[in-house]
Amino acid sequence: MEAFDVLGDPVRRRILELLAAGERRAGDVVETIQAEFGLTQPAVSRHLRVLRESGFAGARAEGTRRLYALNGQALESVEDWLAELRRQWNQRLDALETELTRGRQRNCNQRPRRDGRG
Amino acid sequence: MEAFDVLGDPVRRRILELLAAGERRAGDVVETIQAEFGLTQPAVSRHLRVLRESGFAGARAEGTRRLYALNGQALESVEDWLAELRRQWNQRLDALETELTRGRQRNCNQRPRRDGRG
DNA sequence: TATATATATACGCGATTAGTGATAACGGGC
DNA sequence: GCCCGTTATCACTAATCGCGTATATATATA
Secondary structure, three states: OOOHHOOOHHHHHHHHHHHHHEEHHHHHHHHHHHHHHOHHHHHHHHHHHHHHHHOOOOEEEEOOOOEEEEHHHHHHHHHHHHHHHHHHHHHHHHHHHHHOOOOOOOOOOOHHHHOOOO | HHHHHHOOHHHHHHHEEEEEEEEEEEHHHHHHHHHHHHHOOHHHHHHHHHHHHHOEEEEEEEEEEEEEEEEEHHHHHHHHHHHHHHHHHHHHHHHHHHHHHOOOOOOOOOOHHHOOOO
8 A cells, every 4th residue: 555655745745635625736736835845846746746646636737737636536545444444443442342341351451432532 | 743654654554453453462463574574573673663652552561571552542643634635625526516506617627426436 | 939937857865764683671480 | 590582772784765956848928
Protein backbone atom coordinates (compact mmCIF):
# COMPACT_ATOMS: atom_id res chain seq x y z
CA MET A 1 0.00 0.00 0.00
CA GLU A 2 1.92 2.95 -1.31
CA ALA A 3 -0.95 5.27 -0.46
CA PHE A 4 0.23 5.90 3.08
CA ASP A 5 3.59 7.06 1.82
CA VAL A 6 1.83 9.68 -0.23
CA LEU A 7 -0.13 10.86 2.80
CA GLY A 8 3.00 10.87 4.90
CA ASP A 9 4.03 14.28 3.64
CA PRO A 10 2.38 17.31 5.31
CA VAL A 11 2.56 19.38 2.14
CA ARG A 12 0.72 16.71 0.18
CA ARG A 13 -1.90 16.41 2.88
CA ARG A 14 -2.42 20.15 2.74
CA ILE A 15 -2.75 20.04 -1.03
CA LEU A 16 -5.37 17.33 -0.70
CA GLU A 17 -7.27 19.54 1.72
CA LEU A 18 -7.20 22.33 -0.84
CA LEU A 19 -8.39 20.04 -3.60
CA ALA A 20 -11.14 18.61 -1.44
CA ALA A 21 -12.89 21.93 -1.65
CA GLY A 22 -12.98 21.69 -5.42
CA GLU A 23 -10.95 21.94 -8.58
CA ARG A 24 -8.01 24.25 -8.32
CA ARG A 25 -5.42 25.70 -10.66
CA ALA A 26 -1.87 24.46 -10.15
CA GLY A 27 -0.77 28.05 -9.75
CA ASP A 28 -3.32 28.55 -7.00
CA VAL A 29 -1.98 25.58 -5.12
CA VAL A 30 1.57 26.79 -5.61
CA GLU A 31 0.62 30.19 -4.25
CA THR A 32 -1.03 28.79 -1.12
CA ILE A 33 1.71 26.28 -0.40
CA GLN A 34 4.36 28.89 -0.94
CA ALA A 35 2.66 31.11 1.60
CA GLU A 36 2.24 28.35 4.13
CA PHE A 37 5.39 26.28 3.69
CA GLY A 38 7.75 28.51 1.76
CA LEU A 39 8.27 26.02 -1.03
CA THR A 40 9.17 26.88 -4.60
CA GLN A 41 7.00 26.24 -7.65
CA PRO A 42 8.95 23.15 -8.79
CA ALA A 43 8.66 21.61 -5.34
CA VAL A 44 4.89 22.02 -5.36
CA SER A 45 4.71 20.75 -8.92
CA ARG A 46 6.50 17.59 -7.89
CA HIS A 47 4.07 17.05 -5.03
CA LEU A 48 1.22 17.47 -7.47
CA ARG A 49 2.88 14.91 -9.66
CA VAL A 50 3.14 12.43 -6.83
CA LEU A 51 -0.55 12.95 -6.10
CA ARG A 52 -1.35 12.45 -9.77
CA GLU A 53 0.72 9.31 -10.17
CA SER A 54 -0.61 7.78 -6.99
CA GLY A 55 -4.17 8.44 -8.10
CA PHE A 56 -5.06 10.81 -5.30
CA ALA A 57 -5.54 13.65 -7.73
CA GLY A 58 -6.32 14.13 -11.39
CA ALA A 59 -5.50 17.01 -13.66
CA ARG A 60 -7.10 18.40 -16.77
CA ALA A 61 -5.69 21.07 -19.04
CA GLU A 62 -7.53 24.27 -19.72
CA GLY A 63 -5.47 26.34 -22.07
CA THR A 64 -2.13 26.83 -20.47
CA ARG A 65 -3.55 26.19 -17.01
CA ARG A 66 -3.90 22.85 -15.28
CA LEU A 67 -6.86 22.17 -13.07
CA TYR A 68 -6.31 19.66 -10.31
CA ALA A 69 -9.03 17.77 -8.53
CA LEU A 70 -9.14 15.29 -5.71
CA ASN A 71 -10.00 11.72 -6.59
CA GLY A 72 -12.20 10.46 -3.79
CA GLN A 73 -11.81 6.89 -4.89
CA ALA A 74 -8.11 6.89 -4.04
CA LEU A 75 -8.92 7.54 -0.41
CA GLU A 76 -10.73 4.24 -0.17
CA SER A 77 -7.72 1.98 0.24
CA VAL A 78 -6.59 4.05 3.20
CA GLU A 79 -10.06 4.33 4.65
CA ASP A 80 -10.59 0.60 4.24
CA TRP A 81 -7.32 -0.34 5.87
CA LEU A 82 -8.04 1.90 8.84
CA ALA A 83 -11.60 0.64 9.14
CA GLU A 84 -10.45 -2.96 9.11
CA LEU A 85 -7.84 -2.26 11.78
CA ARG A 86 -10.43 -0.51 13.89
CA ARG A 87 -12.89 -3.34 13.36
CA GLN A 88 -10.45 -5.99 14.50
CA TRP A 89 -9.47 -3.90 17.46
CA ASN A 90 -13.04 -3.31 18.59
CA GLN A 91 -13.93 -6.93 17.99
CA ARG A 92 -11.11 -7.96 20.24
CA LEU A 93 -12.30 -5.56 22.91
CA ASP A 94 -15.78 -7.03 22.58
CA ALA A 95 -14.36 -10.48 23.17
CA LEU A 96 -12.57 -9.23 26.26
CA GLU A 97 -15.74 -7.65 27.52
CA THR A 98 -17.65 -10.87 27.09
CA GLU A 99 -15.02 -12.76 28.96
CA LEU A 100 -15.11 -10.25 31.78
CA THR A 101 -18.88 -10.44 31.97
CA ARG A 102 -18.57 -14.19 32.38
CA GLY A 103 -16.29 -13.59 35.31
CA ARG A 104 -13.22 -15.07 33.74
CA GLN A 105 -10.90 -12.14 34.31
CA ARG A 106 -7.67 -14.07 34.05
CA ASN A 107 -6.31 -12.14 31.08
CA CYS A 108 -6.62 -8.47 31.74
CA ASN A 109 -6.86 -6.09 34.66
CA GLN A 110 -8.34 -3.12 32.93
CA ARG A 111 -11.19 -2.47 30.56
CA PRO A 112 -10.64 0.15 27.88
CA ARG A 113 -13.58 1.79 26.16
CA ARG A 114 -14.93 -0.03 23.18
CA ASP A 115 -14.26 2.76 20.69
CA GLY A 116 -10.85 3.52 22.05
CA ARG A 117 -11.81 7.08 22.92
CA GLY A 118 -10.86 8.82 26.13
CA MET B 1 0.27 15.32 12.14
CA GLU B 2 3.17 12.96 12.61
CA ALA B 3 0.85 9.98 12.67
CA PHE B 4 0.87 9.52 8.92
CA ASP B 5 4.63 9.25 8.92
CA VAL B 6 4.36 6.35 11.29
CA LEU B 7 1.83 4.62 9.08
CA GLY B 8 3.98 5.27 6.03
CA ASP B 9 6.09 2.22 6.71
CA PRO B 10 4.71 -1.16 5.56
CA VAL B 11 6.44 -3.01 8.38
CA ARG B 12 4.83 -0.77 10.97
CA ARG B 13 1.43 -1.19 9.35
CA ARG B 14 1.87 -4.94 9.48
CA ILE B 15 2.84 -4.76 13.13
CA LEU B 16 -0.29 -2.75 13.84
CA GLU B 17 -2.34 -5.42 12.12
CA LEU B 18 -0.76 -8.03 14.36
CA LEU B 19 -1.41 -5.97 17.47
CA ALA B 20 -5.00 -5.29 16.44
CA ALA B 21 -5.77 -8.94 17.09
CA GLY B 22 -4.59 -8.58 20.66
CA GLU B 23 -1.60 -8.25 22.91
CA ARG B 24 1.52 -9.83 21.54
CA ARG B 25 5.01 -10.56 22.80
CA ALA B 26 7.78 -8.55 21.18
CA GLY B 27 9.48 -11.80 20.26
CA ASP B 28 6.32 -12.96 18.51
CA VAL B 29 6.22 -9.83 16.44
CA VAL B 30 9.90 -10.18 15.63
CA GLU B 31 9.34 -13.74 14.50
CA THR B 32 6.45 -12.87 12.21
CA ILE B 33 8.11 -9.83 10.71
CA GLN B 34 11.32 -11.73 10.18
CA ALA B 35 9.39 -14.39 8.28
CA GLU B 36 7.48 -11.87 6.17
CA PHE B 37 10.04 -9.12 5.62
CA GLY B 38 13.37 -10.67 6.51
CA LEU B 39 14.24 -8.02 9.07
CA THR B 40 16.50 -8.52 12.05
CA GLN B 41 15.46 -8.28 15.69
CA PRO B 42 16.92 -4.78 16.22
CA ALA B 43 15.07 -3.48 13.19
CA VAL B 44 11.75 -4.77 14.50
CA SER B 45 12.55 -3.45 17.94
CA ARG B 46 13.12 -0.02 16.46
CA HIS B 47 9.78 -0.13 14.70
CA LEU B 48 8.12 -1.10 17.94
CA ARG B 49 9.81 1.83 19.56
CA VAL B 50 8.48 4.20 16.92
CA LEU B 51 4.99 2.82 17.47
CA ARG B 52 5.42 3.24 21.21
CA GLU B 53 6.72 6.80 21.02
CA SER B 54 4.05 7.85 18.56
CA GLY B 55 1.36 6.43 20.81
CA PHE B 56 0.11 3.81 18.36
CA ALA B 57 1.16 1.03 20.67
CA GLY B 58 1.80 0.53 24.33
CA ALA B 59 3.98 -2.02 26.05
CA ARG B 60 3.88 -3.63 29.46
CA ALA B 61 6.52 -5.83 30.98
CA GLU B 62 5.78 -9.36 32.07
CA GLY B 63 8.91 -10.78 33.55
CA THR B 64 11.56 -10.59 30.91
CA ARG B 65 8.98 -10.41 28.14
CA ARG B 66 7.32 -7.30 26.76
CA LEU B 67 3.71 -7.38 25.71
CA TYR B 68 2.71 -4.88 23.07
CA ALA B 69 -0.82 -3.76 22.42
CA LEU B 70 -2.47 -1.46 19.92
CA ASN B 71 -3.75 1.85 21.21
CA GLY B 72 -7.00 2.47 19.40
CA GLN B 73 -7.08 6.09 20.46
CA ALA B 74 -4.01 6.89 18.39
CA LEU B 75 -5.87 5.96 15.24
CA GLU B 76 -8.34 8.75 15.77
CA SER B 77 -6.26 11.62 14.44
CA VAL B 78 -5.80 9.75 11.20
CA GLU B 79 -9.40 8.62 11.03
CA ASP B 80 -10.59 12.13 11.76
CA TRP B 81 -8.42 13.74 9.11
CA LEU B 82 -9.58 11.27 6.50
CA ALA B 83 -13.21 11.67 7.51
CA GLU B 84 -12.98 15.43 7.28
CA LEU B 85 -11.39 15.24 3.85
CA ARG B 86 -14.09 12.84 2.71
CA ARG B 87 -16.79 15.07 4.16
CA GLN B 88 -15.55 18.14 2.35
CA TRP B 89 -15.22 16.20 -0.86
CA ASN B 90 -18.71 14.75 -0.68
CA GLN B 91 -20.16 18.10 0.31
CA ARG B 92 -18.60 19.65 -2.74
CA LEU B 93 -20.07 16.92 -4.91
CA ASP B 94 -23.45 17.59 -3.34
CA ALA B 95 -23.13 21.24 -4.27
CA LEU B 96 -22.27 20.31 -7.83
CA GLU B 97 -25.24 18.00 -7.97
CA THR B 98 -27.55 20.73 -6.79
CA GLU B 99 -26.21 23.07 -9.37
CA LEU B 100 -26.69 20.50 -12.10
CA THR B 101 -30.23 19.85 -10.97
CA ARG B 102 -30.91 23.55 -11.35
CA GLY B 103 -29.67 23.35 -14.90
CA ARG B 104 -26.63 25.52 -14.39
CA GLN B 105 -24.00 23.20 -15.78
CA ARG B 106 -21.40 25.84 -16.48
CA ASN B 107 -18.70 24.35 -14.25
CA CYS B 108 -18.38 20.69 -14.96
CA ASN B 109 -19.10 18.25 -17.73
CA GLN B 110 -19.23 15.08 -15.73
CA ARG B 111 -20.90 13.92 -12.58
CA PRO B 112 -18.89 11.61 -10.37
CA ARG B 113 -20.64 9.41 -7.86
CA ARG B 114 -21.27 10.99 -4.53
CA ASP B 115 -19.21 8.53 -2.52
CA GLY B 116 -16.35 8.51 -4.95
CA ARG B 117 -16.80 4.79 -5.60
CA GLY B 118 -16.90 2.88 -8.90
C1' DT C 1 8.12 34.26 -35.30
C1' DA C 2 9.12 36.39 -30.87
C1' DT C 3 7.53 36.93 -26.24
C1' DA C 4 5.22 36.13 -21.97
C1' DT C 5 2.91 33.09 -18.86
C1' DA C 6 2.04 28.64 -16.80
C1' DT C 7 3.62 24.27 -15.60
C1' DA C 8 6.72 20.40 -15.65
C1' DT C 9 11.33 18.16 -15.62
C1' DA C 10 16.60 17.52 -14.79
C1' DC C 11 20.14 17.43 -11.71
C1' DG C 12 22.86 17.65 -7.59
C1' DC C 13 22.78 18.19 -2.60
C1' DG C 14 21.72 17.74 2.31
C1' DA C 15 18.92 15.54 5.59
C1' DT C 16 16.44 11.89 7.17
C1' DT C 17 15.64 7.05 7.80
C1' DA C 18 15.83 2.27 7.98
C1' DG C 19 18.87 -1.39 7.93
C1' DT C 20 22.82 -4.55 10.00
C1' DG C 21 26.08 -6.24 13.48
C1' DA C 22 27.67 -5.80 18.00
C1' DT C 23 26.58 -4.97 22.51
C1' DA C 24 24.24 -3.49 26.61
C1' DA C 25 20.50 -3.86 30.03
C1' DC C 26 17.10 -6.33 32.42
C1' DG C 27 14.98 -10.17 34.67
C1' DG C 28 14.74 -15.38 35.89
C1' DG C 29 16.63 -19.72 37.32
C1' DC C 30 20.41 -22.44 39.01
C1' DG D 1 26.79 -14.51 42.01
C1' DC D 2 26.62 -16.49 37.30
C1' DC D 3 24.54 -17.77 33.10
C1' DC D 4 20.79 -17.55 29.88
C1' DG D 5 16.94 -15.74 27.41
C1' DT D 6 14.63 -11.55 25.94
C1' DT D 7 14.55 -6.98 24.38
C1' DA D 8 16.61 -2.47 23.68
C1' DT D 9 20.35 0.53 22.23
C1' DC D 10 24.75 2.02 19.84
C1' DA D 11 27.65 2.94 15.81
C1' DC D 12 27.76 2.95 11.33
C1' DT D 13 26.23 2.60 6.42
C1' DA D 14 23.23 2.68 2.32
C1' DA D 15 19.28 4.21 0.31
C1' DT D 16 15.53 7.39 -0.04
C1' DC D 17 13.40 11.82 -0.31
C1' DG D 18 12.46 16.48 -0.70
C1' DC D 19 14.42 20.73 -1.74
C1' DG D 20 16.35 24.65 -4.77
C1' DT D 21 18.42 26.23 -9.11
C1' DA D 22 18.26 25.95 -13.73
C1' DT D 23 15.94 24.59 -17.77
C1' DA D 24 12.44 22.64 -20.87
C1' DT D 25 7.73 22.37 -22.70
C1' DA D 26 3.42 24.19 -23.99
C1' DT D 27 -0.03 27.61 -24.94
C1' DA D 28 -1.64 32.18 -25.74
C1' DT D 29 -0.67 36.68 -27.73
C1' DA D 30 1.50 40.28 -30.22
